[in-house]
Amino acid sequence: MTEASGSDRARRGVCALATRISAVLVVGTLTLTGCGVFEQTNERITSVANAFADALNNDDLAAAAAVTTDPTAAAATVAALYDGLGKDARFEVRDVDDDARTFTLAATWKLGRDGENEWTYTTTGTAEKTGDGWRIGWDPATVAPGLDIGPLTYSPVYPNPARVLDNAGGELMSQQVVTLVNLSPGVDTAAVAALLSPIAPTITARSLRTDLEAAQGKQVTAITLRPSDLGPIQDALSAMPNVTLAPQTRLLTTDKDLASPTLAGLSELWQSEADAAAGWAVRAQTATGTQRIAGQEPVPTSNIRTTLDMRLQRAADAALDPITTPAAIVALQPSTGNIVAMAQNSAADAQGPIALTGLYPPGSTFKTVTVSAALQAGAVTPQTIVACPASANIEGRRIPNDNNFELGEVPLHTAFAQSCNTTMGRLAVALPPNALTDAAAQLGMGIDYLTPGLTTVTGSVPAADTPALRVEGGIGQRTVTASPFGMAMVAASLARGSAPNPTLVAGAPGIPDRTPPALPATVADQVRTMMRETITAGTATQLRDIPGLLGKTGTAEFIDDTHAHGWFVGIDGDLAFAVFISDANSSGPAVNAAGRMLRAR
Incomplete structure (x- = not known):
């Protein structure tokens, strides 16, 4: 009342x-x-x-x-x-x-x-x-x-835009004005294509017509241009009928040639922080402009400083340039968990952020996990003499070595360095069902991390309840999958002695969904020693010129064993990394890409 x-x-x-x-x-x-x-x-x-x-x-x-x-x-x-x-x-x-x-x-x-x-x-x-x-x-x-006074409208009010910086404080991304080139039905597609194709070769008169037909009478955006690209053709585009130029502000890389799967996550983080800091205003529209009626001022935001090392990032990008199939490189600093480089080629970009979330059989790079589990089980030492036949029938599964090479009776460290499948299959079959799962978790694989600026999947190593599954798992096949990020975490964990918390934004480490038991220090030392032998006398001797480098090669079969991915994981001082090349048919291209990156940094 x-x-x-x-x-x-x-x-x-x-x-x-x-x-x-x-x-x-x-x-x-x-x-x-x-x-x-x-x-x-x-x-x-x-x-x-x-x-x-x-x-x-x-x-x-x-x-x-x-x-x-x-x-x-x-x-x-x-x-x-x-x-x-x-x-x-x-x-x-x-x-x-x-x-x-x-x-x-x-x-x-x-x-x-x-x-x-x-x-x-x-x-x-x-x-x-x-x-x-x-x-x-x-x-x-x-x-x-x-x-x-006039009609009222509501709008958010954003603070001065923050910048995204690299690990040295250099500008990586900033808010910039771009221009959308919008086309309406009836436009001269040939004339537009003639102006745009030097900037974007995939744009043709035919592609523009196809886009317009699919839009069913609606406007389409042909391209978004930075000022440097728009300037020389702006007057010509503006004069064309049915062409509209629409400026917008967007967060863009300062270097337009820079590409990394980290950029999307950083953009989302930048936007979420800007949204959280935004104020608002209700304004009255008048004949001469607007008048603020009510609102709240925005809160200032800070620049986002990342852990990316641009020298290494560019070296990783260049290392993938010659590769035509999807390929990715992920590099971390083991001592901190800082992600220092993450690169993909254009073929990978077409499939999405495979460096972060693409899941593939890791092949022989997973032998780092297999020997870790076997050493912790006490079944072997690096000096234990093991058999390395050209092929072996293990639990009904024929396991061959690459090109059916045979070593005979050799120490375990030699079998590892030469990537002997038959040896690793026999080691794995004797392990408990959860041994590979637990050993992988100690190395950060199979763990989910909530990391600001990143959406990642490390991989999956299900419990192997049957001997046949343990055989396949021991050589990184069948139900075992990993992302390039996941295998980089394995390398970083071996280098550090424990799984680091991955970090892309300085001061904001990732949080694991669980913390597995620690990896015994002696086991980490032993695996690293075997990885060094892979470089000096094993399957990656083409990298012997890089002092102190540790590594493990991997070839992972897929599509009914008629194709194979190529892998290489490595440790170079306080740098751990994984290289993945889809459908490479051997580890050689991945090893060579790692060499190009390391020699250029």
């Missing part, structure tokens, strides 16, 4: 007194009539004000307009208000004053995509008695402050 004003209470007191006096003097008829007029007026003002508020609360534009003195103007104004602010608002009538015939309207708006911003205010409205009864005297300011 609306609380009575001071004048209301005074009038009611007078009415009560008049009633008592009338009983004695019998002269109260006029007084009572006056009180009846007062009560009737108050109730009718309250009634029409509540009807107006209820209609607004119910988003009933017609009903709200109908109780005003100018329904046509009211309907148009409130419709525009809903367009500008949305409809998430609540209105309440307070403080009816019958003398002034006014009331207070209190409102609360929920603004923004999720209603995260709240605008509250009170306004004063008037009621008028007309030939059709009581009406709200139409005044746009009764509904919202500033609405009498």
